[in-house]
Amino acid sequence: MPQIDDLVLFTQVIEHGSFSKVAELNTITKSVVSKRISKLESELGVQLIYRTTRKLTLTEPGEVLYHRSKDIRQIAHSAFDAVTGFSETLSGHIRMSVPTISGELLLAEAVSDFCQKHPGMTVDMSLDNHFVDLLSENVDLVIRTGYLEDSSLIARHIFNSRWVICASPTYIEQYGMPMTPKALQHHNCLGYNQQSTGPFDWQFIRNGELYTLKVAGNFSSDNAAALRKSTLAGNGLSYLPTCLIYDDLQQGSLVEVLPEHAGKVVGIYAVYPYTRKPAKRIQALIEHIRERYLEIKDRF
Template sequence: MSKLDDLMLFVNVVDTNSFSEAARKLGITKSVVSKHIHQLETQLNARLLNRSTRKLSLTEAGSLLYQHCKRIQQDIDTAIQVVSDTQNEPRGKLRINAPLSFGHLHLTSAITDFNKNYPDIEVELLLGSQYSNLIETGFDLAIQIKDLPDSSLAAKKLAVRSTQVCASPAYFKKFGYPQSPEDLKNHNCLIYRTQGQTNDEWRFIINGQDKIIKVQGDFQVNSSLCLAKAAASSAGIAKLPGYMINDEIKEGRLETVLHEYCPRDIGIYMVYPQNRLIAPKVKVFIDFLTRRFANEGYWNN
């Protein structure tokens, strides 16, 4: 075996979590697998795997090697696919990761329209932040909403996320409209909470400077969708991404306030592994979302 073969063998052992299963998959004996893993560890002068009778686990060196080798394996697979698809229409499975709320409100309908144009592409959409490592989890593309995307990934900005302070007309009629961020201290604010962290410090821009306002209220939840629903039900004031409440605003269920103080500086990005040939299925999806979402009118309407 070549050094590259040894590295790909190592990836297979990690992926299957078994010397025996890797041997079966590759059509060789378990002893051959064990021999080449041992040779690889000797060459690198580092233990790559912790072995027990029941399972394998990666050492720190093994984890680092696996991340790089997995990327190489995916590059090889993509190169083969790109070449084979050169004369064909985009096809195959497209794996996408996105935040839960964005996927629910915007990406699902976009993918439905995309599938009508590209029937030979099968889309697998998984929502949630638990799939944070794009390469290890085998995603072709992800949507990230953050200040700056991971520098190890290629990124294309779709839009800039606005932030809105909102409540129902009934709430404002009863308790009045806040005229400045400081006024929020006198209102019941609906607060986003994650495990171990409460987001009760809301950021605003006042006279060109960041200003943190500490708010309080009688409802906390770890779902922005639930916050939007609670706000529309007159439970209090929420601070939410603009893309979440377009329909509620259009239909009059929510009103927004303090527009001039709300930051609008968080990018919505498509990210995908860089230093790779982009498969046709990924390229056409990137182009499709760019046309659909990059238009400012989409968010305003």
């Protein structure tokens, strides 16, 4: 397999257009640069560069390789900076926005602990379930559920949250336990308005494939905690994140419904504006949050 160092050397040759300049930059001889590029070509089985006395020209495979690997040095440096930054003294201010559930259940304590661990840091955390425009609102970091396609933002996956269908024992005793997803169409299902597919379009899994089934009910809310309370009161079934109702399930005040059919899993992401070198304090806070999620992964 080709060495990463040779790939970096190849990108430098293209960027500087000269074996001699790259040799000087790396304190090696021109012949060494040439031999390593030839070795890379040999290992890949293709010619990457047309060499003439006047200039270097990329072949078609060379074009593909260059465009796929030209950021490799920056990515490596960012990765090293992110790790080494954790041992440094951090300072500064972070404005962040998190979903209400995540803030109440985990992040308030996790983020305040981060500030205690780094006395030079201050964090302003807003709890908001609605879309936050990081750039216009001058927000440094957002924790979001579900990936957002936006070229001006970077989304780092932190964890996956499993959702479950649940009901109170009182509701099950009165209306019966649904044995199939279609049976839910004869039950009062409580809808979550923040769900991207719609409050009453519930996700299930069949033969390893996800599908959506439309259910119905007399109550919906954009607040999952409100749905939990309605479900505890015996007013219907809800599709809720495991972390929100974990204790209720353990205590028996709620029971899981159709566990082998429920297929909703929502990714939790840390999202921040695109920069070539994000602030170490942002990277450190993201890693701190990720570690906290991993500590209680059974609840998710």
